[in-house]
Structures are given as structure tokens and as C-alpha cells.
Amino acid sequence: MTAQDSQILYDERAPKDSLFQPNLAGRYKLDSIFSVLALVCTLFGLLVLAWLLIDVLVDGLPRLNWNFLTSFPSRRPDQAGLLSALVGSLWLILIVAVVAFPVGVGAGIFLEEFVTDSWWENIIEINIANLAGVPSIIYGLLGLAAFVRFMAPITGGRSILSGGLTLALLVLPIVIVATREALRAVPGSLRQAGFALGATRWQVVREHILPQALPGILTGTILALSRAIGETAPLITIGALTFISFLPSGIRDSFTALPIQIYNWVSRPQPAFHELAAAGIIVLMVVLLLMNSLAIYLRNRLQQSR
Incomplete structure (x- = not known):
């Protein structure tokens, strides 16, 4: 040209x-x-x-002072505290972690690694995604019917165990989705290498896939627990008390939680109780920040150790 x-x-x-x-x-x-x-x-x-x-x-x-953290609720604002609510929230988070973590992680591993692509697996996946978006009040109604009434001889009715199981159902879809996403992020070549060496599917998942996905699984689980600790509607539905002047001695005792106590103070007309509610919100935010910081620390620590 x-x-x-x-x-x-x-x-x-x-x-x-x-x-x-x-x-x-x-x-x-x-x-x-x-x-x-x-x-x-x-x-x-x-x-x-x-x-x-x-x-x-x-x-x-x-x-916000030490007396506020170590005192029980009172009808006098200058003597009121949130000790019972703080302890009740810790009880709830412990039960939620014990129930939701093994069940959610186990279900996520089974659906992602052991179930072949079929129509009923797609139906389960769609239902799990839908359950993650269901309003929390629906889980409260489910907990009221299943744990408070039907399983009352086991749970003790309106008890810490009923509240913890209800919140565990609430965050279970989130844990399952987080587990599956963490497993999908692991390269498929790692699975093929394990199969090529003669390992079974469970050995590959246990020894290679799960350790690689554990940082993402822990992060998603702790974030799900952070959501559970701030929920109010399910606890109100199952009948959590708003005034408790004692510490629960077991999982079958009555309870209250930080969101319930804050809601109780906000509903009072006196400005002094509104200040107590603001102090309770600060405590709740500190707990949430600590849990999120723990998730970030565990993720970074596990990623460095790989």
C-alpha cells in the first residue's frame, strides 16, 4: 500500500x-x-x-460509667443499668454460635461439595437465598410456635434457649451462603490435585478445601452473629422480658437483651431514660465493633498462616 x-x-x-x-x-x-x-x-x-x-x-x-454496666434495670434513672441485658445478650450469642456455626457450615459444605447439580439442589439454593431475605419478625413467629409452645418441655418456654434457637434460625441462611461462597473461592485445581493423588472427596474437603476457605467462613459467621445481637423483633415476639433484676442461671431461665432494654428505655417519656438508651446504644455499638474487629483479625491471621 x-x-x-x-x-x-x-x-x-x-x-x-x-x-x-x-x-x-x-x-x-x-x-x-x-x-x-x-x-x-x-x-x-x-x-x-x-x-x-x-x-x-x-x-x-x-x-456511661462502671455503675451503669454493673447495675440492674431500675425505675429510677439514676440507679438503672444494663447488667442483666448485657449478660442475656452474651448468653444468646453463645447459643447462636453453638447452633448456627456447625449446622450452617456443615450444610454449606454438603451443598457445595457433595451434592451434584440437579433440580432439587437448585430449589434448595433458591430457598436458602429467599430465607436470607425473610423479615426477622417471621422468624420470631416461627420461634414462638416451635420453641416456646411446641418444645416448651425442652426449652422452658420463653427462655434463653428459645431466643437463641430463634436467632440461630435467623442467621443460618447467612452462614450457609457465606460458607458456600468461601468454598467457591478455592481454586478447582486444588480439588483435582487431591483426587489425582487418590484422596476421597471428604479427605480433600477436610484436609485442603476447608482450611483454605476457613477465613471467609469465620468472617461470614461472625458478621451473622453481629446481626443476631442487634435483632429486636424476634425476641419481642417470643416474649423476652423488658425488666429483669437478676442474672439468668441457665439457658431455661427468663431473659432480656440489649436491644430489648434499649427499646424499653426509649419508650419511656422521661428524658433521663432516653439518655440511658443512648448509653445502651453505645455499649451495643462497642460490642458490634469488637465482633467485627475479631472477624477481621481472624481472617488476616488465618490468611497469613496458610
Whole structure:
């Protein structure tokens, strides 16, 4: 091709390229507009969150002291505390972890590693995804019917065990989904290498796949527990008490929790109880931050040890 032919070909393409320039400019303009809108929405959300956080800190920090953490609820605001609610929340989280972690992880491993792709496996997967989006009040009604009434001789009725089992059902789909996603992130070549060496499927999962997926599984489980500790509707439905002046001695005793106690204080008309509610919100946020920090620490520690 001569230089003259190249010039003719360039001249033929030039008008066509010029037709695309307005479209490209319009796309860049739309991208810029959407980027600005996304930035504005993010800043607006952060400002609202910061304003709420500052309001809670201003009201709650003056009431936050050691006496507040070690005292029982009282009808007198200056003597009220949240010891029973804090201990009740710890009991609930312990039961949820004991029930939801082995059941959820086991179900996730079975569905991801041992079940072949079939129509009923797809139905189970769709149902699990749907259960993860079911409102928490529905789980409260299920817990009321199953654990409080039907299994009352075992659970003790409106007890810590009933509350823990209800919250375990609430977070179980989240743990299953997190487990499956963590297992899918493991390279398939690792499975093929184990099978090539003559290992069984369970040996491959136990010795190779599960250790690689454990950081993601633990992170998803702790985040699910963080959701459970802040739930109020299921506990109200199964009949958690709002005023308890004693510590539960077992899993069949009556209980209260941090969200229930905060809800009780907020519903009072006196401003002093609203300050107590703000202090309780601070304690609940600290517990959630500690659990999220634990998830990040375990994930980083396990990833470094691999």
C-alpha cells in the first residue's frame, strides 16, 4: 500500500470517526454525572450517620460509667443499668454460635461439595437465598410456635434457649451462603490435585478445601452473629422480658437483651431514660465493633498462616 492509498483510507475513516465523537462525549458526560450523584449520595449518608452518632455520644457518654454496666434495670434513672441485658445478650450469642456455626457450615459444605447439580439442589439454593431475605419478625413467629409452645418441655418456654434457637434460625441462611461462597473461592485445581493423588472427596474437603476457605467462613459467621445481637423483633415476639433484676442461671431461665432494654428505655417519656438508651446504644455499638474487629483479625491471621 502506497502513501497515497494510506491517505485516502485515512480520509475515508475520518468522517466515520467524527460521527462517534458526540456519542463518546455524551457517555463521558453521563459517567461524570452519575459519579457526582453517587458521591453526593455517599456524603449525604455519611453526614446523616455522623449526625446520629454524635447525637448518641452527646446524650449517652455522660451516663456511661462502671455503675451503669454493673447495675440492674431500675425505675429510677439514676440507679438503672444494663447488667442483666448485657449478660442475656452474651448468653444468646453463645447459643447462636453453638447452633448456627456447625449446622450452617456443615450444610454449606454438603451443598457445595457433595451434592451434584440437579433440580432439587437448585430449589434448595433458591430457598436458602429467599430465607436470607425473610423479615426477622417471621422468624420470631416461627420461634414462638416451635420453641416456646411446641418444645416448651425442652426449652422452658420463653427462655434463653428459645431466643437463641430463634436467632440461630435467623442467621443460618447467612452462614450457609457465606460458607458456600468461601468454598467457591478455592481454586478447582486444588480439588483435582487431591483426587489425582487418590484422596476421597471428604479427605480433600477436610484436609485442603476447608482450611483454605476457613477465613471467609469465620468472617461470614461472625458478621451473622453481629446481626443476631442487634435483632429486636424476634425476641419481642417470643416474649423476652423488658425488666429483669437478676442474672439468668441457665439457658431455661427468663431473659432480656440489649436491644430489648434499649427499646424499653426509649419508650419511656422521661428524658433521663432516653439518655440511658443512648448509653445502651453505645455499649451495643462497642460490642458490634469488637465482633467485627475479631472477624477481621481472624481472617488476616488465618490468611497469613496458610
